[in-house]
Amino acid sequence: MKHLIPEFEKWKKRFPPGFDSAMVMLCVRRIQDDRGFVADSDIDGLAGYLGVPRMQIEEVLSYYTQFRRRPIGRWHVQACRNVTCSMRSAEKLIDHLARKIGVAPGNTTPDGRFTLSTVECLGSCGTAPVVMINDTYHENMSIEKLDELLEGLK
Amino acid sequence: MPGRQLIMNFPVTATSHTLADYLARGGYQALKKALAMAPQDITKEVTASGLLGHGGAAFPVGRKWSVVKLNDNQPHFLCANADEGEPGTFKDRWILEHAPHLLLESMLITSHALQVRNAFVYIRGEFDLPYRRLAAAVEEAYEAGYFGERILGTDFACDIVVVRGAGSYVCGEASGLLSSVEGKRGYPRNRPPRLTVKGLFQRPTVVNNVETLANVAGIITMGAEAFKQVGVAKSPGTQLVSISGHINRPGVYEVEYGYPLKKFLFDDCGGILGGGKLKCIIPGGISTKVLTAEEIEPLTYDKASLEAAGSQLGSGGMIAIAEGTCMVRLLQVMLRFYHHESCGQCTPCREGMGWMHRIIDRIVGGKGVPEDIERLYTISKLNDGTTICGMGDAAGYATVGILNKYRDEFEYFIEHKRSKLSGNLEAPVHA
Amino acid sequence: MPEIFINGQPVQAADDETVLQAALRNGYFIPYFCWHKSLSIHGNCRICGVQPEGKNWVEIACNMPVAEGMRVLTDSDLVREHRKATMQFITLNHPVDCGICDKAGECTLQDYHFEYNGGRSISIDAKVRSTKHVELSKRIVLDNERCILCTRCVRFTREISKSNALGVKQRGDESLVRASEDGAFDRDAYSDNVIDICPVGALLSRSFLHQARVWYLKPTPSVCPGCARGCTVNLWHRKPEWKLRALDPKQNVSIARVTPLENPAVNGLWICNKGRDLAPIFERARAEQPMLKGQPTDLPGAIAAARGLIAGAKQPVALVSSWGSNEELAAFAGAFRDRFATFVKADHLPADGEPLQDDLLIRADKNPNTAGARALFGDAPAAFAEGTDLVLVWGEGCNFAGLPRGAKVIFLNAYLQPENGHADAFIPISIQTERSGHYTNFEGTVSAFAACFPKPPSVADAEQLFAELAPPAGRRA
Numbered sequence A: 001m002k003h004l005i006p007e008f009e010k011w012k013k014r015f016p017p018g019f020d021s022a023m024v025m026l027c028v029r030r031i032q033d034d035r036g037f038v039a040d041s042d043i044d045g046l047a048g049y050l051g052v053p054r055m056q057i058e059e060v061l062s063y064y065t066q067f068r069r070r071p072i073g074r075w076h077v078q079a080c081r082n083v084t085c086s087m088r089s090a091e092k093l094i095d096h097l098a099r100k101i102g103v104a105p106g107n108t109t110p111d112g113r114f115t116l117s118t119v120e121c122l123g124s125c126g127t128a129p130v131v132m133i134n135d136t137y138h139e140n141m142s143i144e145k146l147d148e149l150l151e152g153l154k
Numbered sequence B: 001m002p003g004r005q006l007i008m009n010f011p012v013t014a015t016s017h018t019l020a021d022y023l024a025r026g027g028y029q030a031l032k033k034a035l036a037m038a039p040q041d042i043t044k045e046v047t048a049s050g051l052l053g054h055g056g057a058a059f060p061v062g063r064k065w066s067v068v069k070l071n072d073n074q075p076h077f078l079c080a081n082a083d084e085g086e087p088g089t090f091k092d093r094w095i096l097e098h099a100p101h102l103l104l105e106s107m108l109i110t111s112h113a114l115q116v117r118n119a120f121v122y123i124r125g126e127f128d129l130p131y132r133r134l135a136a137a138v139e140e141a142y143e144a145g146y147f148g149e150r151i152l153g154t155d156f157a158c159d160i161v162v163v164r165g166a167g168s169y170v171c172g173e174a175s176g177l178l179s180s181v182e183g184k185r186g187y188p189r190n191r192p193p194r195l196t197v198k199g200l201f202q203r204p205t206v207v208n209n210v211e212t213l214a215n216v217a218g219i220i221t222m223g224a225e226a227f228k229q230v231g232v233a234k235s236p237g238t239q240l241v242s243i244s245g246h247i248n249r250p251g252v253y254e255v256e257y258g259y260p261l262k263k264f265l266f267d268d269c270g271g272i273l274g275g276g277k278l279k280c281i282i283p284g285g286i287s288t289k290v291l292t293a294e295e296i297e298p299l300t301y302d303k304a305s306l307e308a309a310g311s312q313l314g315s316g317g318m319i320a321i322a323e324g325t326c327m328v329r330l331l332q333v334m335l336r337f338y339h340h341e342s343c344g345q346c347t348p349c350r351e352g353m354g355w356m357h358r359i360i361d362r363i364v365g366g367k368g369v370p371e372d373i374e375r376l377y378t379i380s381k382l383n384d385g386t387t388i389c390g391m392g393d394a395a396g397y398a399t400v401g402i403l404n405k406y407r408d409e410f411e412y413f414i415e416h417k418r419s420k421l422s423g424n425l426e427a428p429v430h431a
Numbered sequence C: 001m002p003e004i005f006i007n008g009q010p011v012q013a014a015d016d017e018t019v020l021q022a023a024l025r026n027g028y029f030i031p032y033f034c035w036h037k038s039l040s041i042h043g044n045c046r047i048c049g050v051q052p053e054g055k056n057w058v059e060i061a062c063n064m065p066v067a068e069g070m071r072v073l074t075d076s077d078l079v080r081e082h083r084k085a086t087m088q089f090i091t092l093n094h095p096v097d098c099g100i101c102d103k104a105g106e107c108t109l110q111d112y113h114f115e116y117n118g119g120r121s122i123s124i125d126a127k128v129r130s131t132k133h134v135e136l137s138k139r140i141v142l143d144n145e146r147c148i149l150c151t152r153c154v155r156f157t158r159e160i161s162k163s164n165a166l167g168v169k170q171r172g173d174e175s176l177v178r179a180s181e182d183g184a185f186d187r188d189a190y191s192d193n194v195i196d197i198c199p200v201g202a203l204l205s206r207s208f209l210h211q212a213r214v215w216y217l218k219p220t221p222s223v224c225p226g227c228a229r230g231c232t233v234n235l236w237h238r239k240p241e242w243k244l245r246a247l248d249p250k251q252n253v254s255i256a257r258v259t260p261l262e263n264p265a266v267n268g269l270w271i272c273n274k275g276r277d278l279a280p281i282f283e284r285a286r287a288e289q290p291m292l293k294g295q296p297t298d299l300p301g302a303i304a305a306a307r308g309l310i311a312g313a314k315q316p317v318a319l320v321s322s323w324g325s326n327e328e329l330a331a332f333a334g335a336f337r338d339r340f341a342t343f344v345k346a347d348h349l350p351a352d353g354e355p356l357q358d359d360l361l362i363r364a365d366k367n368p369n370t371a372g373a374r375a376l377f378g379d380a381p382a383a384f385a386e387g388t389d390l391v392l393v394w395g396e397g398c399n400f401a402g403l404p405r406g407a408k409v410i411f412l413n414a415y416l417q418p419e420n421g422h423a424d425a426f427i428p429i430s431i432q433t434e435r436s437g438h439y440t441n442f443e444g445t446v447s448a449f450a451a452c453f454p455k456p457p458s459v460a461d462a463e464q465l466f467a468e469l470a471p472p473a474g475r476r477a
Helices: A002-012 A020-035 A040-050 A054-063 A083-087 A090-101 A143-151 B019-024 B029-035 B039-049 B061-066 B092-098 B100-114 B128-143 B174-181 B210-222 B224-228 B261-268 B303-308 B327-341 B347-364 B371-382 B391-416 C019-025 C077-090 C108-117 C152-159 C193-197 C249-253 C278-282 C299-312 C326-336 C370-377 C418-422 C462-469
Strands: A075-080 A114-119 A131-133 A136-138 B076-082 B116-123 B159-164 B205-209 B238-245 B251-256 B278-282 B317-322 C003-006 C009-012 C049-052 C071-073 C140-142 C166-169 C176-179 C203-205 C217-223 C232-238 C257-260 C316-321 C341-345 C390-394 C408-413 C425-428 C437-440 C446-449
Touching (some): A020 B174, A040 A054, A083 A090, A090 A114, A136 B128, B019 B128, B061 B205, B092 B100, B100 B210, B128 B159, B205 B210, B210 B224, C003 C019, C299 C408, C326 C341, C341 C370, C408 C418
Parallel strands (some): B238 B317, C316 C341
Antiparallel strands (some): C166 C176
């Protein structure tokens, strides 16, 4: 992660001085966006750079659902399974996704193209059911719309 | 329009979130006015306005701010809570996407009032577009000199950082949020000490919901008295309500407090999907107790009215549920959520959430026993007031609320090993 | 100094106290798992809940600052219900491992179950399973099913040993205590203290695992000889009435485990890992055979020979043991102060890789009574003047090759080593666990140790031996 340090140094200017630990969430995300996941060497590097215990970074990586220590598929298909989405056919959608993509939620296709996950409320209940693919919300989804969407994701 | 609009009072266009458009709407004039006021006078004005928090607890905002001692030789912090994790809630997102500068200007005013040099916005990790809009607005604001040193030519200096979460509901709880900003697991904390005494990095900190803060600029502009003219006595102002579920026109609406609830549901929001009948609503996020169609008949949308009916305003995340929806399956989805989101610190919630989830899974799987209903009541009661944060209590309220009003459905499911209704959570009209 | 009321009775509290501390200090017991007097407050177990008088809820006492006039109830119906409920939750997924768990007999969970719950679980669902027998470090094994996530161990590594080696991974009821992946917990010289502070049988010592039921053992107060800090410890060994008949008799005279003996003046509640490993230090192969130049003899014979050597020496030098007790050293001084040029020997030097000295307990001087010895004999380095014709070596660590050629050697040693057979007179002696006495630590604090085991019949006690070795004029009546 060392090549990201100049960027982190710029961020530091807006943080309160002496509280570098507050940069952890942003730095971890940046490292993950850069590499696709957070590697063991990144943990050492970040802990050293911020002066926090290595265990703190390990804990953070295991606690938050969006952080990962292993690569996943090119397209992370995250289907909301919470209250309103379930009331607007998310359960059917998730079943369909599992069959269509060919893996159960929590798994990656052998060719590395898709990872399927079920997630909790994404804060988009007004346009339920919602599926988040990588960073983008796909709202008002239906089986047809999803099929079309997945077609286009290589 | 469900009443007067204080926040959603401009047309949303492709550029309405930009600094140029915001300035054209009169933006950053309130900041100018506030910087000419003494910090304590800003707090006085906000206190006088009666503004209550919009994050779910409805705590008087001015009273929270007053705890922060001015001129005490230590850093103070302000954190805007943009975690918006309460299921059914998506109204802060509207502000982040369409009125980010309203939030930023309000945060500057608040920072001046509380002598805050470093402000934070904590935004949930999944909100990508809202984050990019907000981050862009922050850059615009810095470039225009609204952040940094010597703001608008005064001694006031302020920096802001947008910290992104990464998938934890309890980081929407104020102390869990601060634990995350500190770069750690999102563990809520016991009080005492109050966060306004020892918060972020053990310094005096105010955590306010995005919508709460978004009201501050308006209060400075119009004054506390004018603000109190909007809404009703115990609930001044408005609430951004996110409505979803089996409703024809879901979305974010600004509802003036005191507006008739039934009118809102059936006129403004178009009533139930496919012309169906309303069974019940969850008024403000799944932690609030359900209200049946009969119960909402006489209600107005404000704190006193909902509390008298045995529920709460909550986060403003309203979910409309049509007749024929199986409440057992609905509770199952909720308990699965609470189980997934428990941080695991304290005994009643850590063990209780999993326990309730396993019980309801068993009921839905046809293996429930009559005592399971009492177990759910007991576990809910044992989480009431005994936990580090409100999540344990919330799960209990959601459970008890549904059990109290729909016990027959649970008894049926246990006895017949299937739902009394279709068992499907979709609106039955599709059948 | 606020006055508060517990169960209606007035109690004088200290200014910065919590209700829990004030209650415990005044004899009102409030149960607790996660609170610990030497660690920060976490407040996660919830069992210390007390009822504010007049209210119908409970609040945790461990995080409740006292205030003048405060009134709380620690024994009301509501509090008892709350404790019972908390026990129901804590034991919900706790495995009933008592039959095979080392903690049985000294387990807070067991004690509180009988005291505050005592009934069956109201759950009919299977318990959540988790990892058992996790190698948290080479010394400590962790059972996550037994763990109640009180986080005392995590806080210990953050606040006391400062290794930051432990943390909690994942969340909810899948939370797991884990050690950091860089092996920091293996390098934490104080790691084993988490075994003591764990309120359940989740953290266990691998060396003690399944060795003995604690109720068959008794603790004898002693002092760790590992360094000049002289931490007070309890040496645990089988109670006389519970001696094993069928197995190796050595098991009845061995140290099963070592735990800290609380001592505000020296080590507080803690000891380092070296102090845990006293059995391998004390129980090395013993010298039990007196010898004259390698030829076996009996004790009186060896003593007589040594006495003769001393009487005939013109320039005797003595190297006294820094593991000798104050009593033994005083006896030597009384018998030989004017006779021998006496120097204090460092019996043990730091081993390769051993932690040298730190801000917590560990001292670079790896001997328990250097201070006691130097108080009598000064701190000059050993020097053999021209004409030294006798060297009396007491204890280990002597560089025999450095002794003057031609000088006779009297060697007093407890352990088997080749040099025993080279000495002109060799007398085997007792070790710390076979007698009582005192050590003086590097700060001048004196601590006592007591005997655990009888000494082998053919070895001498140094304290009596010195009187017998002295020439008639110096001999005690």
